[in-house]
Amino acid sequence: MGLVLTGGGARAAYQAGVLQFISDYVPEARFSVMVGVSAGAINAAHLAGHPGSYRVATSRLVENWRSLRSSDIYEMESTMSLFRSIVMRNLRGNGTEDHALRGLRAFADTLPLRGYLNETLATEDGRLTGISRRLTAGSLRAVAIVTTSYTTGQTITWVQGDRYAVWERPNRVGINTELTVDHIMASTSLPFLFPAIRIGEGWYGDGGIRLAAPLAPAIHLGADRILAISTRYTRSRSEADEPVVSGYPPASQIFGILTNAVFLDALDDDAVILERINRLLEEIPRAEWNGLRPIRLLLLRPSVDLGKLSREYEWSLPSTIEIFSRFMGTRETRSPDWLSMLLFEHDYVSRLIDIGYEDARAQHGRIEAFFAADQVP
Numbered sequence: 001m002g003l004v005l006t007g008g009g010a011r012a013a014y015q016a017g018v019l020q021f022i023s024d025y026v027p028e029a030r031f032s033v034m035v036g037v038s039a040g041a042i043n044a045a046h047l048a049g050h051p052g053s054y055r056v057a058t059s060r061l062v063e064n065w066r067s068l069r070s071s072d073i074y075e076m077e078s079t080m081s082l083f084r085s086i087v088m089r090n091l092r093g094n095g096t097e098d099h100a101l102r103g104l105r106a107f108a109d110t111l112p113l114r115g116y117l118n119e120t121l122a123t124e125d126g127r128l129t130g131i132s133r134r135l136t137a138g139s140l141r142a143v144a145i146v147t148t149s150y151t152t153g154q155t156i157t158w159v160q161g162d163r164y165a166v167w168e169r170p171n172r173v174g175i176n177t178e179l180t181v182d183h184i185m186a187s188t189s190l191p192f193l194f195p196a197i198r199i200g201e202g203w204y205g206d207g208g209i210r211l212a213a214p215l216a217p218a219i220h221l222g223a224d225r226i227l228a229i230s231t232r233y234t235r236s237r238s239e240a241d242e243p244v245v246s247g248y249p250p251a252s253q254i255f256g257i258l259t260n261a262v263f264l265d266a267l268d269d270d271a272v273i274l275e276r277i278n279r280l281l282e283e284i285p286r287a288e289w290n291g292l293r294p295i296r297l298l299l300l301r302p303s304v305d306l307g308k309l310s311r312e313y314e315w316s317l318p319s320t321i322e323i324f325s326r327f328m329g330t331r332e333t334r335s336p337d338w339l340s341m342l343l344f345e346h347d348y349v350s351r352l353i354d355i356g357y358e359d360a361r362a363q364h365g366r367i368e369a370f371f372a373a374d375q376v377p
Contacts, residue, residue: 001371002223003031003047004215006267007038007208008231009190009341011306013065013349015043015229017356018300020062023055025364026371030054032141033223035157037207037214040229041145041187042117045179048143049122049130062353064120070317070344072116074108074194106195110185117181126181131160144217145179146207147186150196155210157217158183167220171210174220190341214267215274215297225296227370230267233305271299298370303359306352307337313348314339 005015022029031054036044043061050057117123122130134140142161149156155172160179167174177183186197186204196203208214218226278294317339343349360367 001029001031002033002035002218002221002226003044004035004218004226004228004267005037005040005043006214006228006230007040007188007206008306009039010344010349011231011340011352012039012043013068013352014231014302014306014356014359015040016058016062016065017353017358018229018360019043019047019058019356020353021357021360021364022367023058025361026368027055029371031227033144033161033218033221034140034142035144035146035214035217035221036184037146037187037211038190039188041184041207044143045117045121045128045131045145045184048134048140049128051122051130051133065349065353066346068116068344068349069346070342071112073113073344074110074342075112076108107193108195110189110194113188114181114185117184121181123181128160128179128181131179135161142221143179144174144221145183145187146211146214146217147183147199147204148207148209148211149202150205151202153210155207156204157207159217159221161221172213172216174217193342208266212266213270213273215270215295219295223295224293225370226298228267228271228297228299230299230301231306232265232268233302233307234268267299271297296370298366300360300363300367302355303362304355306355307340309351310337310340310343310348313343313345313351316345316347317343 005012008014031047034044034048036042046061046064047054047057050060052060118126121128122133131140131143135142140161142159144157144159146155146157148154153171157172157174158177158179159166159174160177166176182197182199186199187207188194189196189205191205191209194205196205198204215226215228274295274297277292281289281292281294340348
């Protein structure tokens with residue numbers, strides 16, 4: 001059984017709500033293979049490394065999310081001070097070249113996130129020792145964290161689980177390793193917003209940047225059934241046709257479309273391809289499958305637009321982020337997807353957890369059938 005958790009920044013709190021419902025009402029649920037991409041890597045690492053039962057692990061995950069604040073993830077005060085000083089120097093006419101700005105690696109400092117991960121995950125010197133213990137005990141088969149190499153442009157999936165071979169594709173590579181906090185930091189490093197992370201001799205960022213096949217790592221690792229939890233709301237045709245901005249689109253609107261296309265849309269495309277392969281295998285003899293196998297997929301997603309919902313909670317942003325969001329023009333669009341990725345604040349996060357829980361409740365029948373033993377392909 002595989003679990004695939006994709007990204008979406010703060011929207012990954014939605015996944016915690018879904019997982020909590022499953023632990024409450026489907027006690028037989030177990031995941032032997034876990035894959036985390038971007039913010040989903042935090043959730044996957046927590047579940048994979050927690051020493052308690054699945055129900056205890058998900059309850060603790062929800063508690064962590066509900067106690068979270070933006071200050072636990074990133075800090076922007078120094079960056080905003082730098083921008084203010086550069087603007088003032090340019091207004092005075094003596095800021096024609098600013099070496100500090102050219103040397104700026106990201107808008108935010110994610111040192112708080114590193115501390116948060118070390119505190120909430122089972123780690124020793126940055127190593128995710130909780131995962132190692134569960135692998136040794138046999139209660140877990142493999143864990144994968146997906147990153148993007150800024151050095152080579154490839155999608156690199158870091159896998160811990162020594163029974164599994166690595167895989168190589170032109171732009172997708174699997175590497176066996178011992179997972180660390182650095183791998184999670186890299187997978188969650190949103191381009192431009194968060195700094196890249198050095199692992200070995202390379203620099204790595206968000207795992208969703210060019211991940212065309214989010215389900216592939218779980219399949220490579222032997223999963224025949226996959227539960228995937230997306231943070232992307234699927235709009236109806238009428239919703240899709242409705243403009244969310246008047247006049248020239250602000251930076252936040254453009255950036256929001258880019259982040260959705262890069263980080264969230266690939267899961268939907270991959271799911272469609274998987275279902276087509278399943279139907280094809282039903283039509284041909286098993287002897288002609290050529291190494292392919294049917295994969296049962298359950299894809300769960302929000303019933304509401306989590307990006308639009310973030311507008312109701314913009315007031316809870318730290319002052320430095322609020323200034324930055326105004327600069328990006330979030331108030332000029334009715335769907336500030338960009339804002340929702342950075343809104344790690346209690347009220348918004350708690351709302352997402354509750355929505356995830358209720359969405360899973362509404363899909364209780366499908367979830368229960370998916371985990372039933374007689375549903376194995």
